[in-house]
Amino acid sequence: MDSVSQFALGAAVGVATMGRRVAPWKAALVGAVCGTLPDLDVVIDYGDPVSNMTLHRTESHALFYLSLVSPALAWLADRLWRQPGAAQGASPGESPGESLFRRWWLAVWLALITHPLLDLMTVYGTQLGLPFTDHPYAVGSMFIIDPLYTLPLLVGLVAVLSLRNARGLRWNAAGLVLSTLYLGWATLAQQHVRGVAEDSLRAQGLDAGRVLVTPTAFNTVLWRVVAMGDDSYREGFYSLLDGGRSIHFDRFPQHDVLRAALPDNPYLSRVVWFSHGFYAMREDDGRVLVSDLRMGQEPTYSFNFVLAQRRGDSLLPLAPEWISRRPDIGRGLAWIWQRAGGEPVPPPRQ
Numbered sequence: 001m002d003s004v005s006q007f008a009l010g011a012a013v014g015v016a017t018m019g020r021r022v023a024p025w026k027a028a029l030v031g032a033v034c035g036t037l038p039d040l041d042v043v044i045d046y047g048d049p050v051s052n053m054t055l056h057r058t059e060s061h062a063l064f065y066l067s068l069v070s071p072a073l074a075w076l077a078d079r080l081w082r083q084p085g086a087a088q089g090a091s092p093g094e095s096p097g098e099s100l101f102r103r104w105w106l107a108v109w110l111a112l113i114t115h116p117l118l119d120l121m122t123v124y125g126t127q128l129g130l131p132f133t134d135h136p137y138a139v140g141s142m143f144i145i146d147p148l149y150t151l152p153l154l155v156g157l158v159a160v161l162s163l164r165n166a167r168g169l170r171w172n173a174a175g176l177v178l179s180t181l182y183l184g185w186a187t188l189a190q191q192h193v194r195g196v197a198e199d200s201l202r203a204q205g206l207d208a209g210r211v212l213v214t215p216t217a218f219n220t221v222l223w224r225v226v227a228m229g230d231d232s233y234r235e236g237f238y239s240l241l242d243g244g245r246s247i248h249f250d251r252f253p254q255h256d257v258l259r260a261a262l263p264d265n266p267y268l269s270r271v272v273w274f275s276h277g278f279y280a281m282r283e284d285d286g287r288v289l290v291s292d293l294r295m296g297q298e299p300t301y302s303f304n305f306v307l308a309q310r311r312g313d314s315l316l317p318l319a320p321e322w323i324s325r326r327p328d329i330g331r332g333l334a335w336i337w338q339r340a341g342g343e344p345v346p347p348p349r350q
Contacts, residue, residue: 001118002145003039008153009118009179010035010111015160015172017107021100022081024160024168027107030077034111038066049322050267053292053303054125054136054274061116062130070112074105121183123214123294125274136274140214140294141190142183147218152178186220193238197225200247206234212278212294217332222340225249226278226293231256233280235298241342248344252298255281258288258315267307267320286310289323298349300327 014031015024041060046052059065078101116128122144125136142149156175160168194213201208210228215221216237225247227234234249258281262268271290272279278293288308295302304323308315331348338345 001122001142001149003036005145005150005153006035006039006115006118007032008035008150008157009114011157012153012172012176012179013111013114014107015157015169016176017110018100018103019169020166021103024164024172026081028157028161030104031107031111034073034108035115038112038115048267048320050270050305050320053322054270057116057119057124057126057128057136058134059130061119061126061128063113063116063128064131066112066116067109070109071105073112074101074108077104077108118183121186123212125276136276138276138294139187139190140212141186141220143215143217143219145218146182146215146220148220149179149182152176152182182220186215189220189240190215190223193223193225193240196238196244197227197236197247200236201227201234201249203246204249206249210277214294216297216336216340219336219340222336224297228254228278233278233293237339237347239340239342241340242344243342250298252280253282254279255283258283261315262288262308262317265307265317267305271303271305283310288315296327297347300325 011028011032013035014027017031018027038060041056041058044055046055078099082099116126119126120128120137121139121142123138123140124144125138127134127136129135129137152175154175156172159171162168163171190213194211197211197213198208201211206227207229208227212226214224216224221241222237222239225236225238227236227249232251232253234251236247236249238247259268259272268290271292275292275294279290280293281288281290283289286309287306288310289304289306291301292303293301302324304325306318306321306323308317310316328348335345335348339347
């Protein structure tokens with residue numbers, strides 16, 4: 001998820017765990033920092049764009065490693081806020097000089113591990129099982145930015161930091177409950193759309209075996225469906241306001257023959273693995289590209305990589321180059337608004 005959501009979630013978890021033992025702003029600060037720390041791996045350059053994509057959300061998002069570092073971070077928090085004598089800004093229940101290490105440990109651990117667990121709800125892929133497995137887990141029921149998830153957390157935080165009393169703590173708890181219920185709603189909606197998609201594919205005589213269902217930008221009302229075939233893939237959209245009507249699918253070639261021409265290319269294999277097989281290849285002006293079909297929609301995807309250059313009848317492997325094609329955001333948002341409302345307008349194909 002986006003940094004604001006992770007910041008807000010970590011802060012809310014910190015406040016809820018520490019309660020009135022420390023001033024709410026202290027718990028919020030520690031929780032926000034811990035909730036943001038895992039994403040610092042974005043500053044690491046792994047040497048090429050494919051590795052940078054597939055090695056994001058690895059060790060820094062692994063539950064095992066985060067659990068290992070949580071006691072050290074909790075010790076720092078406890079030492080920082082445990083001051084002798086009267087404490088500035090102490091809450092009524094705060095006891096200066098009293099060690100709250102165990103409670104800080106719980107707060108820090110929860111703030112750390114809820115980060116990858118929230119990331120798990122997106123489609124990107126989070127390797128939270130390291131070092132035992134490098135599988136990129138992804139539920140795919142949430143878009144990376146969703147205001148309806150983040151807003152309750154922010155409202156709760158503003159309330160607890162403003163009121164600084166038991167009522168504020170209740171507001172913070174309510175924000176956590178509402179945001180968590182929204183995650184549950186999104187997962188149920190995703191499963192409903194998956195059922196509609198599979199029924200639509202079967203009714204049209206198409207393979208319903210490999211289907212991806214993800215929300216479109218900033219909402220959980222309009223959903224994108226990708227169905228992979230042997231030599232092509234299909235893309236369709238379904239709104240929860242469509243009233244159960246069948247999904248229309250557009251067909252696009254996968255050009256898997258290009259993969260056969262690059263049988264030992266490690267970068268291609270890496271993209272195929274990371275995308276769980278939801279990928280497509282194409283040739284553009286003699287350059288061979290691979291796209292991760294999970295993030296974006298036709299014809300604009302977040303992750304496209306040039307892997308080879310055509311030389312006559314053969315393909316010359318190249319060091320991977322990342323190409324991002326920016327969509328027309330204004331046009332796209334206008335279409336999402338219309339289509340989410342149940343209007344059967346075709347998607348913009350820029």
